[in-house]
Structures are given as C-alpha cells and as structure tokens.
Amino acid sequence: MSEETARRWGSTLDSVVVYAQGAVCRRLARGVVPRDGRVRVAGLPRTLDPGSLRARVLGPAGVRVTEARVEVASAPLDGGAPDELRREVERLRDAHAAAEGRRDRQRTLIAEVEGLHPVPPARKREDPHRRTAVDAWLELADFVDGRLARLHARLAELDEELRRAEHALSVAFDRLDRASTDAPAEHVETSVHAVLTLDGAAVGEAPAEVELELEYGVPGAVWVPAYRLSHRRDEDGGQLVLRASVAQRTGEDWTGVRLALATADLRRRTDLPRLRSVRIGRRQAAPAPSGWREPPAGLADLFGGYEAAGPRPVPASSLLGGAAAGSVAVPVAAAPVPAPPPAPAPPGFAGPPALTGAPPAPAPPGFAGPPALTGAPPPPGAAYGFAPEAFGGAPGSAPQGYGAAPGSAPKAARRSMAPAAPGAPAPAAPPPPSPSGPPRPDGDELDYASLVLSGPEDQGARRGRLFPGSSFDAVATEYRRRAEGVAALPLPRYAVRPRESAGSFDHRFDADARADVPSDGTWHTVTVGEIPVGLRTEHLCVPSVEETVYATLVVSNATGQALLTGPVEVTVDGEFLLTAALPTLAPGGVGRLGLGPAEAIRVTRRTHLRESTAGLRNNVTVLDHQVRVELVNRLAAPAVVEVRERVPVTSEPDVRIEERPGWAVPEDGPEEHAAGTRVRRVELPAGGTAVLEGGYEIRIPAGKALVDGNRRS
Structure with a gap:
C-alpha cells in the first residue's frame, strides 16, 4: 500500500436527517493514521455546503481533529463507468435521425413523381395542328398513379417507423432525466474530499486505527408526511403507520441509511442577538477587538530573491509557432508578440498613444492609465489601474479595506475617468483627502475562513497578503442551485409542507428501519413507524343544511409526538375505504376524520x-x-x-x-363552531x-x- 493510498480513506453514509428544506448527512470513515496526521476522506457530494463540514474522532481517546477543509478533485472515468442510459440515448438519437432522413427522402421522391406531366413539342408557325396522343397521356397518368400509390404506402411505413423512434427516444430521455444524480453526467468524474489533520497521542507513534465521523449539510431534500390507518368497527383503537414522501437531488444516493425527519428550518439562525447599549455623552465604550491588524512593513522585501531569479521559464512547446526539439526554454518576456499595424484614426480623434503613434503624454498625478494602454498590471483593489496614491494612501500601501476608507475608491475613479474635451489635455484631478483614523476593514475581510493568501505570482501590493476569496468552486454553486429545484415539486394530494403544519414547534421522527432514497428528484415513500392512536366511530349530521348522515373517525393522539397534516389511507376491516386529509394533532389532541356519507x-x-x-x-x-x-x-x-x-x-x-x-x-375545541x-x-x-x-x-x-x-x- 502506497503512502497516498494510506492517506485516502473511504467513507460510508450512515444516517441522514431531512429538514423542511435540506438535509444533514453523517458519514463514517475508518483507517490507519499516517505519521504526519493528514488524511483525505473521499465520497462527499458536489452539493456539499463547505461551511457546514464538521469532523470528530469516535475513538481512540486522545486523538482530535485540528483542521478540516474541503477540496475538489477531477479524474477521467474508467471504461466501465455506468453510462448505459447515455449510450442508449445516443443510439436512439442516431436511429431517430436515420428514420427522419429516410422519411424526408421518400417525400422528395413523391414530390418528383407528382411533378411528372406530359409536355407537347413546340409547334412552328407554318406547321399544321396535330392530334394529341391520348394513349400516351393515359399511360403516363397510370404510371404516375401506380408509382405514387407505392410511394405513399412506403411513406406511411416510414412515418410509423419515425413515430416509434420518437417514442423510444422520449422514453430514453425521460429515464435519463429521472436517473440518479449520483452517477457523473460527463466523462470526467469530480470528487469532493475532506482533508483532515489529526493530532494526539496516537499520531506520530505506532500506527493506530481511528474511526472518524463527518457531518455536513446539503440542499435539495424535502419531505411531506403521509399515513395509513387500519381500523376495525368492533374495536376502539387502531394502528396509524407514519410514512413520508421524500424527494432528494443531493448528488448521492441514500442507500441503507438511518433516516430521520424534522420540521425545523435548517437555514434558520440559532445565535442569540447582542443588544448594544446606547450611551448619551462624549465617552463611548471601546469597540470589541476584531483580531484584524495592519500588514507588517517591508513585506515586499520578502520576494527579493523571487524577483532576482527572473521570470518563470515556460516549455518551448507552449510558445507560438512551436520550437525545435532540444531547444532551450525561453522566458515569456523574451518572446513578445508583434502588435498589428494601427488603423487610421478619423479626423478630430486624438485617441490613445498606442493607436495614434504619438508619444505618450505624462499621466496626471494618481492616475496610472488603463492596463490595456499602459501594459502594466492593475494594482490590487483599484479599478482601471488606479494606484493606491489616488486613494490617499502611501505608495505600496494596502488596497481598499486595508488602508483606505470605504467608499473613497469609486469617487476617485469617477473623477479621474471623466471624459475630456476633444483635443484638450486631460486635467489633473485633485487628490482626495486622506482618510483619518486607523484602517477600517469591511465584513468580507473579517471572515477569516474565506481569506486566501496571494502568492508570489500576484503583482503589486497583493503578494503575501490575505484577501477575500471563494471558499468553493462556481460549479458546486450551480450544483446546489439545481439541487434546490426539488422544492418546486408538486405535492401529493392533501399534502402540506411540514413547516406550515408544525406551527411554532419543531418535531423529529426517526425511522425504525434503514431506507433507500435515490437522488433522482422524485417522490419516494418511506415507512417511518407505527403510532398507536385511539379511534371511535361517530356519525354527524346537520339536517337543516342537508339530510345526510356522515361517518367520521374521532382520532385521539395519546403519544408524545405531534401528527402533522397529510394524506391518510383509511382501511376498515381489511378493505381500503378512501384517502382523506388528517388534521394536525398535537400530543393529547383529538380530531375528526371524515369517511363519507353513511347510507345505512x-x-x-x-x-x-x-x-x-x-x-x-x-x-x-x-x-x-x-x-x-x-x-x-x-x-x-x-x-x-x-x-x-x-x-x-x-x-x-x-x-x-x-x-x-x-x-x-358545543364544547370549546380545535373545531370552530x-x-x-x-x-x-x-x-x-x-x-x-x-x-x-x-x-x-x-x-x-x-x-x-x-x-x-x-x-x-
């Protein structure tokens, strides 16, 4: 076993808690910890929320997780990848195109035969009138009729063949759309890993086997309650089976997982608000320290050796025109690309120096010019190549958020980029006043988890400093957006969202057995468990409105869990009666369930x-x-x-x-009279x-x- 294989651990999905929207998944991984304590756990879905990843050690004692982050890796699929549905769709698409081509050629032949008609020869002025060859005309008409009859019969067969091909292709497309999103849709497999760093007494000594638990949140999962009620007329009780219609498109199949259903809102904030006191007077309380500090002085001197080494060489094959075998790698700066000849400018248009050929005019103070004209890379944090001096900072100072006051950069940019009169030199914009006080970072710069360290390739003041960056790739954002489409699925009849029927309280229901829910974005029925309820049959009538007696079941909830609104299949004496709507019953609540007219x-x-x-x-x-x-x-x-x-x-x-x-x-109860x-x-x-x-x-x-x-x- 190689060291890289030892670092990569497999994981299995153990349990899932489905909330009103979204779910929290729990995975288990087991392996031997390497000496440096760094492991990579595979098997996470693309829709994972990177900010929700949590990891802890289940055993042995003394080992803990000190770091957990998410990484995305891509690799080509093997030849035996499960893409039978895609191959079938491609085959049927080719068959449909071939059938459509045969049908079109048959129509072309019919149009050519229909265009056959007798054409008499041209008669000269001095020629007498001639008799028409009626027999020839009739023979041509018989030939055209017979030929068209055979062509139309063949066209009917081709139309039927094309209709069958269209039907088969639509069925294959539907199967592909309903297929699980656990399998990759392209020929490149993208996997998400959790990179963990372990620390403890068992790390670095003898190889120790450790079991890890990973918990993360994913969007694209919804559920609604459903029930099946069994009742006998000679008994006062019954069995109510709680079921759930679950739909998920999280990108991973839930196979053999312990399922739990909750009515809580997964995105609801749970932190307590902090109320700040308002003081009247000049003295105010000192703000709480944020942990932010200014970059150290002399940071640019750390890259002196990197600059002295020169530009990074590139392979000769990557240059324009290629290079001969055995040639020496040439730096990028040594191979400039010649610029095309400038186009003639219209009269009265001065244009930039790069287009007119005139010597460049001196730039106004604080303006470095657009990057496309000056050739210099734009300083960080400045739009259109503005230098930090334009914002009131010292040369080489930090960009907006580190050394400048918020809001000063856009105003300076608008003043410096104001259009000038034709032929007139651009006036020098007065420098804005320097901001007073210490630098004030914005909220993005205080989000330490999303800060990214700029490398030596970044020019200007960005090198060696932390800047807000994306903690996840944009493709994962698109995956999560598609996954959230299951919230728009049409609900089954009598079904109500659990967040609406639960009211101000939240409830959780744990399934008795493990369940399977594929990631195909359709409803799947899962049995949660049996709930004992009290039942008695009563009849109700309002003769002043209608002289009809209706049978009802009085359902009493004697358990400690609430029964949410949802469809219930009623079975009386072993025979299915109807599907009705069960009202929300709190613990100890009583409600009526209509069974229809009682004709007896x-x-x-x-x-x-x-x-x-x-x-x-x-x-x-x-x-x-x-x-x-x-x-x-x-x-x-x-x-x-x-x-x-x-x-x-x-x-x-x-x-x-x-x-x-x-x-x-009538007594006061949940029913309004x-x-x-x-x-x-x-x-x-x-x-x-x-x-x-x-x-x-x-x-x-x-x-x-x-x-x-x-x-x-």
Missing part, C-alpha cells in the same frame, strides 16, 4: 312555525319554531349520531330568544329509531318588527 342511517327534519302575539296590548310578536328530527339506524351495530342545529342570535336587548331544553352548546350552534348526541341501537324534539321562540317588540314584507323563514 337516515335522517328527516320537519319544522313548524306558529305566529302569535303577547303582552298587555299585544305589542309583542311571538314566533314559535318547532323542530322535529327523526333518525333511523339500519346498521347491524349500535351507532352514535351527533345532530347539529342552529338557533338565531341577536344583538338587540329588546329581542328575546327562548330555547327548548335538550340541546347543548358558528355562533348559535347547538348539538345533541344520541345512541341508536341496531335497527332502532329516535325522535329529537327541539325549537325556539323569538319575541319581537312592535318597534323592532319589519314593515312591508314578511322575511321570516
């Missing part, structure tokens, strides 16, 4: 209105409403029916409403009937009665 229970409602007067002078109108509800149970088992009625409500103190006893106000709702529960025996009497009286004074019309129902 009939309800009839009859009303009678009697109007009379009362009072000393008969100045009070009395409206007596009598309600009679009849219920008939044709089931073979007893049934509990809840009948709902509604009495009018008034805001006038003179109008009184008197109800008949027997009806109760309209004002004036009254309920009555009755238990019907098998094959039995029940009659419910009720009603109310409305007493309206004469001054509150309606005029011109009876609007009472």
Whole structure:
C-alpha cells in the first residue's frame, strides 16, 4: 500500500436527517493514521455546503481533529463507468435521425413523381395542328398513379417507423432525466474530499486505527408526511403507520441509511442577538477587538530573491509557432508578440498613444492609465489601474479595506475617468483627502475562513497578503442551485409542507428501519413507524343544511409526538375505504376524520312555525319554531349520531330568544363552531329509531318588527 493510498480513506453514509428544506448527512470513515496526521476522506457530494463540514474522532481517546477543509478533485472515468442510459440515448438519437432522413427522402421522391406531366413539342408557325396522343397521356397518368400509390404506402411505413423512434427516444430521455444524480453526467468524474489533520497521542507513534465521523449539510431534500390507518368497527383503537414522501437531488444516493425527519428550518439562525447599549455623552465604550491588524512593513522585501531569479521559464512547446526539439526554454518576456499595424484614426480623434503613434503624454498625478494602454498590471483593489496614491494612501500601501476608507475608491475613479474635451489635455484631478483614523476593514475581510493568501505570482501590493476569496468552486454553486429545484415539486394530494403544519414547534421522527432514497428528484415513500392512536366511530349530521348522515373517525393522539397534516389511507376491516386529509394533532389532541356519507342511517327534519302575539296590548310578536328530527339506524351495530342545529342570535336587548331544553352548546375545541350552534348526541341501537324534539321562540317588540314584507323563514 502506497503512502497516498494510506492517506485516502473511504467513507460510508450512515444516517441522514431531512429538514423542511435540506438535509444533514453523517458519514463514517475508518483507517490507519499516517505519521504526519493528514488524511483525505473521499465520497462527499458536489452539493456539499463547505461551511457546514464538521469532523470528530469516535475513538481512540486522545486523538482530535485540528483542521478540516474541503477540496475538489477531477479524474477521467474508467471504461466501465455506468453510462448505459447515455449510450442508449445516443443510439436512439442516431436511429431517430436515420428514420427522419429516410422519411424526408421518400417525400422528395413523391414530390418528383407528382411533378411528372406530359409536355407537347413546340409547334412552328407554318406547321399544321396535330392530334394529341391520348394513349400516351393515359399511360403516363397510370404510371404516375401506380408509382405514387407505392410511394405513399412506403411513406406511411416510414412515418410509423419515425413515430416509434420518437417514442423510444422520449422514453430514453425521460429515464435519463429521472436517473440518479449520483452517477457523473460527463466523462470526467469530480470528487469532493475532506482533508483532515489529526493530532494526539496516537499520531506520530505506532500506527493506530481511528474511526472518524463527518457531518455536513446539503440542499435539495424535502419531505411531506403521509399515513395509513387500519381500523376495525368492533374495536376502539387502531394502528396509524407514519410514512413520508421524500424527494432528494443531493448528488448521492441514500442507500441503507438511518433516516430521520424534522420540521425545523435548517437555514434558520440559532445565535442569540447582542443588544448594544446606547450611551448619551462624549465617552463611548471601546469597540470589541476584531483580531484584524495592519500588514507588517517591508513585506515586499520578502520576494527579493523571487524577483532576482527572473521570470518563470515556460516549455518551448507552449510558445507560438512551436520550437525545435532540444531547444532551450525561453522566458515569456523574451518572446513578445508583434502588435498589428494601427488603423487610421478619423479626423478630430486624438485617441490613445498606442493607436495614434504619438508619444505618450505624462499621466496626471494618481492616475496610472488603463492596463490595456499602459501594459502594466492593475494594482490590487483599484479599478482601471488606479494606484493606491489616488486613494490617499502611501505608495505600496494596502488596497481598499486595508488602508483606505470605504467608499473613497469609486469617487476617485469617477473623477479621474471623466471624459475630456476633444483635443484638450486631460486635467489633473485633485487628490482626495486622506482618510483619518486607523484602517477600517469591511465584513468580507473579517471572515477569516474565506481569506486566501496571494502568492508570489500576484503583482503589486497583493503578494503575501490575505484577501477575500471563494471558499468553493462556481460549479458546486450551480450544483446546489439545481439541487434546490426539488422544492418546486408538486405535492401529493392533501399534502402540506411540514413547516406550515408544525406551527411554532419543531418535531423529529426517526425511522425504525434503514431506507433507500435515490437522488433522482422524485417522490419516494418511506415507512417511518407505527403510532398507536385511539379511534371511535361517530356519525354527524346537520339536517337543516342537508339530510345526510356522515361517518367520521374521532382520532385521539395519546403519544408524545405531534401528527402533522397529510394524506391518510383509511382501511376498515381489511378493505381500503378512501384517502382523506388528517388534521394536525398535537400530543393529547383529538380530531375528526371524515369517511363519507353513511347510507345505512337516515335522517328527516320537519319544522313548524306558529305566529302569535303577547303582552298587555299585544305589542309583542311571538314566533314559535318547532323542530322535529327523526333518525333511523339500519346498521347491524349500535351507532352514535351527533345532530347539529342552529338557533338565531341577536344583538338587540329588546329581542328575546327562548330555547327548548335538550340541546347543548358545543364544547370549546380545535373545531370552530358558528355562533348559535347547538348539538345533541344520541345512541341508536341496531335497527332502532329516535325522535329529537327541539325549537325556539323569538319575541319581537312592535318597534323592532319589519314593515312591508314578511322575511321570516
């Protein structure tokens, strides 16, 4: 085993926690630590968030991780790479193009045959009229008809062949789109590694085997809850199986992982806010130290030896025109490329010296000229080649953010780049005032994790200094953008996002068994576990609205976990009944699940209105409403029916409403009831009937009665 092989460890995906959007993956790696303590763990996806990488040692004791960073490597794929779908698409694309070409050639032949028609010879002026050869015309018409019949029959066959090729190609394209993104889409495999540095008593001595745990976050994973409810009519309980529809496009297949589902927002900030006090007066509290300091003086002298060595030589094969074998490498500066002859300038256009051929004019103070005209590389942090002196700093000082005040560079650039009058020399821009106080770095320069050290190849003031840089490649950003497209997937019927149904609390559900979820961006159903719930069957009817009795299941959640809103498949006595929407049930909550009309229970409602007067002078109108509800149970088992009625409500103190006893106000619960709702529960025996009497009286004074019309129902 080589040293490089010993440094590279393989890893396996062990567990995944899927949040409302995104997931946190946990990988395990095991190997022997080399003497220098540096290892490279492979197997990470391209969509990995580099700022979320965490690593720790599971054993032995005394070894810890002192550094963890992300690196991207590329290598050509082997010949046996799994690209059968791509090969099939290419083959079918060629077959489709060939079928389309045959169809087009057949149409061309048909057009040529259709263009055949008899052409009589030209007649001279002195020639007499001749008879038309009708037999020849008819023979030509018969030939054209027969030929076209055969060509059109062949064209129909080619059209059918092209249709089948188009269908096969569309199916192959669909399979390729739905394929897992774990396999590379190109002929170059890009892998992401976690470079770790270990330190401890077991590192540097005898070879020790260490187990590492890597944790990182990835976008492109969503989930919604789903349920399957099994119930028997003669039992009060049931089994509710919690399932989840999971879709992920993270770039790696989740095979045999321990899956957990959480309703929390992975991108929500968890740090506590810091409230700063506001003081009235001249004295203010000193700001907290940020850890930033100015670059040391004399930093450019460290590269004196590098400059004395001259420019870096390049291979002779890389020069223009090539070089003979055995030739000596020539520095880049020794092989200038001749410039093309300048084009004639229009009258009145002075142009830059490089185009007009005039000697260059002296540059104004603080202006170095555009890089394309002067040939000098632009100083760091300055646009269009502005020197640091233009910003008020000393020669060779740091760029914007190190030695200049924020906002001074753009203003100086706009003043120096102002257009001048034709033919007039550019006026010297006055230097801006020097910023007072110590340098003030911006937020990017205080992000120490993203700072990049500039090498000796950088010219000017950048060499040997830290500047904000990209901590990850742009290709990975595009991978993450594509992965986040799973958030736009259409939801299954009755499904609700867990972040919406969870409310102000967050819940987590751990799957009982390991699961497989491929990275294809489509929904996959995963069984999480069984939840014991309390069930009882009740019937509900509102005869004033509809004389129909509906069967409902009263579900009570006696567990410590909440049940989120989602579709539930209801099975009664081993037979599938319907798919309904389960409401959100908090721990200890109770909700109703509709099962549809119960045809075996009939309800009839009859009303009678009697109007009379009362009072000393008969100045009070009395409206007596009598309600009679009849219920008939044709089931073979007893049934509990809840009948709902509604009495009018008034805001006038003179109008009184008197109800008949027997009806109760519904208890406060998760279900909202309209004002004036009254309920009555009755238990019907098998094959039995029940009659419910009720009603109310409305007493309206004469001054509150309606005029011109009876609007009472």
